[in-house]
Amino acid sequence: xxxxxxxxxxxxxxxxxxxxxxxxxxxxxxxxxxxxxxxxxxxxxxxxxxxxxxxxxxxxxxxxxxxxxxxxxxxxxxxxxxxxxxxxxxxxxxxxxxxxxxxxxxxxxxxxxxxxxxxxxxxxxxxxxxxxxxxxxxxxxxxxxxxxxxxxxxxxxxxxxxxxxxxxxxxxxxxxxxxxxxxxxxxxxxxxxxxxxxxxxxxxxxxxxxxxxxxxxxxxxxxxxxxxxxxxxxxxxxxxxxxxxxxxxxxxxxxxxxxxxxxxxxxxxxxxxxxxxxxxxxxxxxxxxxxxxxxxxxxxxxxxxxxxxxxxxxxxxxxxxxxxxxxxxxxxxxxxxxxxxxxxxxxxxxxxxxxxxxxxxxxxxxxxxxxxxxxxxxxxxxxxxxxxxxxxxxxxxxxxxxxxxxxxxxxxxxxxxxxxxxxxxxxxxxxxxxxxxxxxxxxxxxxxxxxxxxxxxxxxxxxxxxxxxxxxxxx
Ligand SMILES: *Cc1c(COP(=O)(O)O)cnc(C)c1O
Numbered sequence: 001x002x003x004x005x006x007x008x009x010x011x012x013x014x015x016x017x018x019x020x021x022x023x024x025x026x027x028x029x030x031x032x033x034x035x036x037x038x039x040x041x042x043x044x045x046x047x048x049x050x051x052x053x054x055x056x057x058x059x060x061x062x063x064x065x066x067x068x069x070x071x072x073x074x075x076x077x078x079x080x081x082x083x084x085x086x087x088x089x090x091x092x093x094x095x096x097x098x099x100x101x102x103x104x105x106x107x108x109x110x111x112x113x114x115x116x117x118x119x120x121x122x123x124x125x126x127x128x129x130x131x132x133x134x135x136x137x138x139x140x141x142x143x144x145x146x147x148x149x150x151x152x153x154x155x156x157x158x159x160x161x162x163x164x165x166x167x168x169x170x171x172x173x174x175x176x177x178x179x180x181x182x183x184x185x186x187x188x189x190x191x192x193x194x195x196x197x198x199x200x201x202x203x204x205x206x207x208x209x210x211x212x213x214x215x216x217x218x219x220x221x222x223x224x225x226x227x228x229x230x231x232x233x234x235x236x237x238x239x240x241x242x243x244x245x246x247x248x249x250x251x252x253x254x255x256x257x258x259x260x261x262x263x264x265x266x267x268x269x270x271x272x273x274x275x276x277x278x279x280x281x282x283x284x285x286x287x288x289x290x291x292x293x294x295x296x297x298x299x300x301x302x303x304x305x306x307x308x309x310x311x312x313x314x315x316x317x318x319x320x321x322x323x324x325x326x327x328x329x330x331x332x333x334x335x336x337x338x339x340x341x342x343x344x345x346x347x348x349x350x351x352x353x354x355x356x357x358x359x360x361x362x363x364x365x366x367x368x369x370x371x372x373x374x375x376x377x378x379x380x381x382x383x384x385x386x387x388x389x390x391x392x393x394x395x396x397x398x399x400x401x402x403x404x405x406x407x408x409x410x411x412x413x414x415x416x417x418x419x420x421x422x423x424x425x426x427x428x429x430x431x432x433x434x435x436x437x438x439x440x441x442x443x444x445x446x447x448x449x450x451x452x453x454x455x456x457x458x459x460x461x462x463x464x465x466x467x468x469x470x471x472x473x474x475x
């Protein structure tokens with residue numbers, strides 16, 4: 001059957017009888033980020049196993065994981081090196097509480113992450129998901145100011161179109177309407193300031209000019225309210241959930257300088273952009289600080305990591321902070337201590353997966369290799385990027401994105417593209433009209449070409465579903 005997509009096909013021909021895994025899943029599992037339509041939600045893709053870049057279903061169909069399974073996977077699925085490390089850890093210590101106990105994986109990971117900042121940041125505080133890392137940074141910032149005699153500093157600043165997770169505290173500093181609006185009455189009020197998103201450039205304006213404008217707006221707020229503001233939280237270089245909005249690195253230096261001048265903490269949320277995704281291990285390294293040896297003050301005050309840190313294997317998040325922050329919590333008085341408790345904090349298996357991930361970065365020169373991969377991706381996507389139906393073509397490291405003109409995309413573009421790409425062997429999920437790829441660090445030049453061709457064919461079909469643009473999966 002030519003051009004059929006899974007959702008429609010299943011509805012048309014499923015005989016009565018035992019339900020498929022996808023059908024049972026719709027019944028038993030409340031799927032995230034999936035509207036429960038009265039006519040039945042689109043069936044999920046049932047994956048049986050993973051192998052490098054590929055996810056494989058029960059019929060042995062293979063799908064290129066073009067978004068690294070929601071941006072978590074770094075080195076492909078079922079990576080033999082990480083698998084071996086985890087198997088060894090499993091036979092040694094699966095878990096122990098981290099209050100009053102410790103273990104080698106938690107200590108080594110904390111030491112190695114600190115070393116990656118040249119010692120500027122450290123004191124790793126562990127949790128399991130990104131939103132919790134954000135909660136921890138917000139709580140620590142407020143608590144620091146309280147401990148240092150400035151309890152009035154309790155407000156937070158975030159960027160327009162920024163995303164920091166979906167717990168109540170993290171949503172309060174998130175400005176993506178689709179996730180936030182329903183819960184708005186529950187959320188603390190944050191200050192939302194202009195994003196440096198380079199797509200806002202007016203005629204004759206550069207990305208750096210846009211960054212300066214955004215800094216100007218932040219400074220205007222600081223002049224008024226710095227005495228009440230605890231911290232600003234930003235996603236360095238790319239606002240990923242905010243449709244892969246990219247901006248000029250000069251914003252990082254500017255925001256650091258303003259935070260110093262007005263005594264406000266800077267929280268860098270590297271949950272999506274960390275771990276080599278943008279070309280350096282930390283996206284923050286692309287601030288101008290890169291050109292000079294790093295004095296501690298050029299780093300953010302807090303740095304949150306999650307997603308890729310465990311190679312995409314296990315839930316793990318980490319908040320790193322400056323020594324001066326940690327010192328403000330040293331006291332006999334328990335009220336001055338940071339007591340955030342999480343049952344699985346510092347889980348040895350998750351930390352072991354992260355250590356294996358850092359080993360791979362070192363042994364395989366991943367940052368250098370990714371420079372090549374970024375070039376292969378750019379070359380492969382050139383034809384698609386030149387397509388007049390796309391605008392704002394952009395790339396930072398191993399994130400490529402472009403916006404389909406809204407009048408061409410039409411209703412439900414993301415869902416239609418998702419299905420069309422699946423039929424062509426690619427797992428991709430556009431954000432609104434923004435088409436993007438964020439692949440595992442495991443592809444070669446030929447695979448990048450293959451991916452680009454499949455995406456282009458999917459776009460041709462979605463924007464013009466005529467017979468000429470149809471394909472079968474195996475084509
Ligand atoms: C995904 C993400 C989060 C939230 O992480 P979860 O593990 O999904 O809670 C926070 N910030 C950014 C920038 C993210 O991309």
